[in-house]
Amino acid sequence: MYANPIIWADYPDLDVIRVKDTYYMVSTTMHMMPGCVILRSYDLIQWEVATHVYDRLDDTPAQRLEDGQQVYGKGMWAASLRYHQGMFYVVFVANDTRKTYLYTSTSITGVWNKQEVEGFYHDCSLFFDDDDRIYLIHGNTEIYLTELSPDLSGPKPGGVQRLIVKDEQPYHLGYEGAHFYKINGKYYVFLIHISKASGRRTQAFYMADSLEGHFVGGEVFNDDMGYFNAGVAQGGIVDTPEGDWYAMLFQDHGAIGRIPVLVPLHFEHDVPVFASEAPKLIDISSSRPGYRYNPLVDSDRFDYIAGDEGRIRLRDIWQWNHTPHDELWSVTEKPGVYRVRTGQISPNLTFAVNTLTQRAMGPTCEATVMLDGSDLNDGDFAGLCFLIGTYGMIALTRNQGQFHLVMQARKSEDSSIFGNLIDQEPATEYARIPVSGPVVTLKAFGDFVDNQDECSFAYLDGSEWRNIGIHHQMIYKLDHFMGCRIGLFIYSTLAIGGTADFSDFKYSVINTQDNH
Template structure:
């Protein structure tokens, strides 16, 4: 057979643009599979597949029923942290933490598109658990424990069928002396055990570090420098870290990891995204990019080809264009916490997404009627066609760009003082301001949000030709960096919503279509 020749592989970073942090990856037969954190959003843990590591297709969400993930009363940036995906003898394993929920657990599936099992709980660890299957049949959990400068990694053996601990947890990794030793992964490569983790916190000091040993519990000899960071560079990609390694079909290694694309004003509306880079081995140590700038937005890598190009140049994980709501919602759609049974319907009026507002508003923690998707481009526009004639004061529905309870912009129709009004509202750092309000008799409206690096512009139209500007809000205020008291781990999500503002709404809001354009 003729030997394959290396050639230049070109691709764009991030490979998953938008709020897709904490990636974990595995290769299983002909495909690579990847999962990310989802925090307070449901369904949890989006899962993707790819043949070439570059073009990704979302095939589902791992945690798609309340028996797996109960997010009742979960605050923003709580919920599902840092999943790790592993594959062993025909079974997929996803292990993660439900913060303020059931803690650490894993689920299993033979088909990564689902269904996945109900949670199998494990007893020890703070956050970011990972699984490692050793050659001798032993299975280890490695997890973060402690906080700030006291954080470290613990490890113990489990019965993989029950989650029962078979050994007491041992402290195996203290990191590099920096705060927040997180996302630990144990690997066995060429006969050596490698312990890899993030350090420095998920901001400008973020970095990936590694150690090695001839035993799974160490002690681990730490490589003196980070193997991945941009903390000393003035570079368009920052906060690199929380990595996972994967070997391709040719025995070459790659890393996926999170990073952010900061604007010129040093904020990141889209949040932490998933990036890809080759791993280079030198003297038994893996290297990715230690302040060299080789992880870039436009990558050119000399590697053997994985597959012939079979997908468009555009990211397969980006679903653009119009959703006419003629079929079930695609896997890119998500809810804030678990939706109620009455909140959302595609069958009540076929061809429409029908929403009924709960008593909870967008600025409150609770069961919210909100159906959205991640914003994946700084420059984009979002348009929805809505029919909504509220009859009770407090009922409202519309289009929203959301970071969390503390930061969101929305426009739509609401009932106030016995009349129906078109309105626009900006919520910044928990303070809400109505920037437009005017009575309407319209039965149908087009609602529009345009996103730029600097701002979000809100507009509406009754005929699709004549547009009325309703105001604008700064993009910085929606960025994760602009949090008030609690650090924000998510990114911008655009969605359709309804609320009764204190009581359940009886009036349906019907959306004929939603369109995402760049």
């Protein structure tokens, strides 16, 4: 048996498909690059990265953290993943460019071809009908069916454009997150919302006999797994080779983000019936027993070798906070080192270019790294962080030639998801100690049990770890709209050109849920 939720890390807005014996699942990655991650599994429970659909999206100044601009909480949202007649399709909108993107490939690992779809289709679901007509189902509160032209370039002239579902009850969040299917001749749309009656995320469905017909349905799943009234909802459904059905949904888990939950379902007289509760333990037969999955988070010794045309691609465990500035980083200038230098002045961690991140993973996780700051300039900060609006960090800094370790954090005035901490303000400094030299070993620890959401930091003094600063509570907010990330960073506040060398990055997930 395996613990459910199946991954204690930020993988929201899930869509899942099966191609023969293999499951693929896409998730929102917003402002992170490379973006639009697709995971692969043979049992719906254990997953590894299959690919990121793009390295860069549109390379705008905001996506590159230039001129004080940023796209935190924006970027790509809620992709639809489909496989049709030998072709993979990924469709999503980006909330900074206000465009709809379509990527296609004959292989899940690419090369992915990019095009735009005329219009903007919130939380869209791509659907190929049996008669080869193609549709997007999309919207918030009002859910629309829009027929596309055969080349998917935009709405089909004279094609179907109709409202199929409208959320008319009092709500905090109207219907959205559409996932559309045709099963046994019936048409189904699954939706998430937060009604005022439920006060939490719930799952709904509507069905019709035809695309011209009347869609009927309502609530189909309402459960929080006994976890802080955090409802489990929004995602795709998929069947196993044996014919069993599952919904891949998500649940809010505080600062760690929105994490995947599997819920069994079946059909009675064509009506989807979800389990009354999401199971705490789950087991599904694997189509490839004994398969060894690559980890979703991992240590890295940065021992990379340049490929064709001198290109370097970091392991899929890593993402940058925005589009990277490739001229400012290297893993080959000095073997075994992630070297990164600054190219602009930044007011705080939020605007640090080339912050290299991995998802934080619960219930607790820890990362350590060796940092050589010999080539830092005065006013530079380089170190290890938990990146979120309410971030915490340990950094080596230099002032008039003297090196110090500092612990800084950005606190919120409230614990709600609202409020924007993306500004030019520096974080609060809670500790500063002098160090004898520029080579230090740093540790970051995150505790996410029962939404404790605390990060703390330490440094190696000889053979002993010494804590620095406070235990800082991180709060999930809509400014980043993403779970916290462990990150390696450098930024300059006075003069550009400072360099940090990171090596021997070690990542461990501690006290994981028991899987048997």
